[in-house]
Amino acid sequence: MYTGSIDTLIKAIKKKNNPTVAGLDPKLDFIPEYYVNEAFERHGRTLKGAAEAIWQFNKRLIDELYDVVPAVKPQSAYYEMYGFEGVRVLEQTISYAKERGLYVIADVKRNDIGTTADAYARAYIGETDLGNGINVKAFDADSATVNAYLGSDGIKPFLSKDKSIFVLVKTSNPSSGELQDKILEDGTVYEHIAGLVKEWGIDYIGKNKYSNVGAVVGATYPKQLETLREMMPNTYFLVPGYGAQGGTAKDVAKAFNKDGLGAIINASRSIMCAYQKDKCAPEDFAKAARAEAIRMRDEIVSYIK
Amino acid sequence: MYTGSIDTLIKAIKKKNNPTVAGLDPKLDFIPEYYVNEAFERHGRTLKGAAEAIWQFNKRLIDELYDVVPAVKPQSAYYEMYGFEGVRVLEQTISYAKERGLYVIADVKRNDIGTTADAYARAYIGETDLGNGINVKAFDADSATVNAYLGSDGIKPFLSKDKSIFVLVKTSNPSSGELQDKILEDGTVYEHIAGLVKEWGIDYIGKNKYSNVGAVVGATYPKQLETLREMMPNTYFLVPGYGAQGGTAKDVAKAFNKDGLGAIINASRSIMCAYQKDKCAPEDFAKAARAEAIRMRDEIVSYIK
Numbered sequence: 001m002y003t004g005s006i007d008t009l010i011k012a013i014k015k016k017n018n019p020t021v022a023g024l025d026p027k028l029d030f031i032p033e034y035y036v037n038e039a040f041e042r043h044g045r046t047l048k049g050a051a052e053a054i055w056q057f058n059k060r061l062i063d064e065l066y067d068v069v070p071a072v073k074p075q076s077a078y079y080e081m082y083g084f085e086g087v088r089v090l091e092q093t094i095s096y097a098k099e100r101g102l103y104v105i106a107d108v109k110r111n112d113i114g115t116t117a118d119a120y121a122r123a124y125i126g127e128t129d130l131g132n133g134i135n136v137k138a139f140d141a142d143s144a145t146v147n148a149y150l151g152s153d154g155i156k157p158f159l160s161k162d163k164s165i166f167v168l169v170k171t172s173n174p175s176s177g178e179l180q181d182k183i184l185e186d187g188t189v190y191e192h193i194a195g196l197v198k199e200w201g202i203d204y205i206g207k208n209k210y211s212n213v214g215a216v217v218g219a220t221y222p223k224q225l226e227t228l229r230e231m232m233p234n235t236y237f238l239v240p241g242y243g244a245q246g247g248t249a250k251d252v253a254k255a256f257n258k259d260g261l262g263a264i265i266n267a268s269r270s271i272m273c274a275y276q277k278d279k280c281a282p283e284d285f286a287k288a289a290r291a292e293a294i295r296m297r298d299e300i301v302s303y304i305k
Numbered sequence: 306m307y308t309g310s311i312d313t314l315i316k317a318i319k320k321k322n323n324p325t326v327a328g329l330d331p332k333l334d335f336i337p338e339y340y341v342n343e344a345f346e347r348h349g350r351t352l353k354g355a356a357e358a359i360w361q362f363n364k365r366l367i368d369e370l371y372d373v374v375p376a377v378k379p380q381s382a383y384y385e386m387y388g389f390e391g392v393r394v395l396e397q398t399i400s401y402a403k404e405r406g407l408y409v410i411a412d413v414k415r416n417d418i419g420t421t422a423d424a425y426a427r428a429y430i431g432e433t434d435l436g437n438g439i440n441v442k443a444f445d446a447d448s449a450t451v452n453a454y455l456g457s458d459g460i461k462p463f464l465s466k467d468k469s470i471f472v473l474v475k476t477s478n479p480s481s482g483e484l485q486d487k488i489l490e491d492g493t494v495y496e497h498i499a500g501l502v503k504e505w506g507i508d509y510i511g512k513n514k515y516s517n518v519g520a521v522v523g524a525t526y527p528k529q530l531e532t533l534r535e536m537m538p539n540t541y542f543l544v545p546g547y548g549a550q551g552g553t554a555k556d557v558a559k560a561f562n563k564d565g566l567g568a569i570i571n572a573s574r575s576i577m578c579a580y581q582k583d584k585c586a587p588e589d590f591a592k593a594a595r596a597e598a599i600r601m602r603d604e605i606v607s608y609i610k
């Protein structure tokens with residue numbers, strides 16, 4: 001029951017004592033040359049070859065990370081970039097991560113009008129109706145990121161007792177303020193969206209007092225993170241921007257509530273590319289990723305009261 | 306040169322004397338039963354079977370529409386809903402439509418931070434680097450829709466002399482006002498985004514005086530459409546909401562400038578499902594779509610001064 005709910009994620013976070021999520025953003029540049037060349041030798045220097053290299057990379061990362069992190073977050077862009085072959089590997093990656101007991105957040109930032117938002121919700125966290133009573137899960141993630149520029153119509157199809165979503169509120173990138181920091185009558189744009197997120201989430205609060213409707217709040221804006229944490233006590237935060245983008249453990253500590261819950265911190269490049277920084281042998285890339293995931297866990301946990 | 310630019314679209318609009326685009330949103334419910342059953346007989350009632358039915362549907366629609374409409378707009382959600390097999394058909398549909406001389410707008414509404422936005426831009430309107438100087442076009446559309454909630458970082462990777470984009474400004478859905486109509490110091494949120502769209506587009510204005518950076522403005526808000534038309538003389542509008550959503554030809558006429566250009570009006574369901582309304586034989590669905598596309602063209606052209 002409720003296998004993709006925020007309670008499921010919280011259970012995994014508690015079990016592993018680790019409020020972090022490993023981003024799976026497999027640019028070809030991030031993958032050790034050996035694996036890339038091997039895949040290209042078998043499939044030619046093609047999108048299919050690239051997709052195969054990504055799959056081998058992801059599989060090894062998941063094998064080394066599954067007992068350390070509670071969740072993974074594949075970033076869809078880095079699969080779509082390799083065409084449908086890449087998207088096939090996204091499906092495969094989600095399925096394999098779930099087999100390994102990981103909670104999977106599909107970072108797709110989808111957004112559209114009602115009927116089309118419904119199709120996106122079905123694709124990532126629901127079921128596709130094939131007629132004759134047959135329903136199939138296309139990507140079968142536990143959670144998806146969404147963009148709320150279109151308002152409620154675009155969000156409601158994603159609301160579920162059984163799955164979580166993370167709505168973009170204050171994003172981690174340098175230009176996020178161009179719209180998000182603008183002042184409305186009742187506060188900033190991101191505060192206004194925060195208010196909507198609370199409304200959308202109110203009927204989906206689980207036994208840990210957190211809603212299945214979460215928020216994306218960047219670690220790179222610690223002051224705003226603090227304000228939003230106060231505004232949204234029952235909202236889980238997905239926090240990008242730690243590590244490569246400049247957010248520190250001290251910054252992300254502000255994302256947590258006094259119960260030690262309320263946030264999951266993402267790192268992508270710093271984990272995937274740990275082997276490049278550590279100058280270890282490329283074939284040990286997954287072990288380097290594991291070491292960095294453990295280091296990150298210990299650092300962040302040490303900052304949470 | 307500049308094969309996906311707004312000038313290319315304008316050339317096609319002028320040639321066919323038709324400022325409309327046919328949406329390809331192939332929900333299984335929209336496809337005549339005969340084609341669906343045939344595909345399921347061959348591939349089983351599976352995502353692959355559904356994708357095959359979509360492909361047969363799209364191919365026949367394109368064959369009947371390519372000499373009437375200048376452009377098609379596949380809505381990605383209705384492909385993603387069928388998993389990577391659906392996404393394979395999205396690729397195939399874009400490729401086939403381009404072979405038939407159609408301008409293709411990938412309705413993907415992508416949005417992300419800089420490096421990830423770059424991956425999305427490469428996926429839909431750019432090239433993916435496979436190393437050794439080999440670059441491959443993954444989806445190879447002429448244009449893509451994008452969401453600007455993240456600001457410039459998320460848009461700049463999509464800017465190009467060679468391709469167009471349409472940025473969500475004022476969307477056609479009932480709840481679009483929940484954020485877009487909110488009042489800032491310098492106007493509404495949608496007017497603020499309109500200002501950014503103008504800025505982003507200024508270096509990408511073609512020989513017809515329109516920028517490669519266009520805007521999505523819904524036909525269902527004719528007053529706002531009028532205001533935006535005045536504010537943004539050099540911005541091409543992609544206008545959804547005509548037909549099934551309630552926008553009339555009189556409403557959409559406001560989207561055009563005095564040069565008779567400046568907008569392309571989308572219709573999806575009313576064209577794809579014309580055979581259901583006309584109660585014609587399902588095997589004639591593509592002919593019914595053609596008749597409706599011609600009717601729509603003539604109606605809209607008659608309203609443009």
